Amino acid sequence: MCIQCIDRERESTSGPPDIASPTQVLYTLIRADFPHGTQIAQAAHAASEASGHPPTIVVALAVPDETSLRQFAEALGRASLTHTLIVEDAGPFAGQATALGIHPTSVAQRGAIRKVTSMLPLVK
Numbered sequence: 001m002c003i004q005c006i007d008r009e010r011e012s013t014s015g016p017p018d019i020a021s022p023t024q025v026l027y028t029l030i031r032a033d034f035p036h037g038t039q040i041a042q043a044a045h046a047a048s049e050a051s052g053h054p055p056t057i058v059v060a061l062a063v064p065d066e067t068s069l070r071q072f073a074e075a076l077g078r079a080s081l082t083h084t085l086i087v088e089d090a091g092p093f094a095g096q097a098t099a100l101g102i103h104p105t106s107v108a109q110r111g112a113i114r115k116v117t118s119m120l121p122l123v124k
Helices: 035-052 065-078 107-117
Strands: 001-008 011-012 083-087 098-104
Touching: 065 083, 065 098, 065 107
Parallel strands: 001 083
Antiparallel strands: 001 011, 083 098
């Protein structure tokens, strides 16, 4: 199942849109002396835990471009892996898919995600 964010609306592939406007702002502060990939992982950790989610293992993978990102969203959907594709609603990237989050899963179930993403490099 893909949940896609467009113009601040959440649209589920399994039903009608669930309109949700952000009502809160979440800030993360990341050490500038860390390598880029570590910064990304730590930002995700901070956002997840500040939002009240349990501690998670964060894996940051890189795709070459927007087309690839959308193709991975489709592949995850075919594998029945729930994910969120982020499509910017304003600014220089308006209308573009910029990121994808695969919803948390148990460590024991990571194999299904790896089948789809194993060829992607870690963000460095």
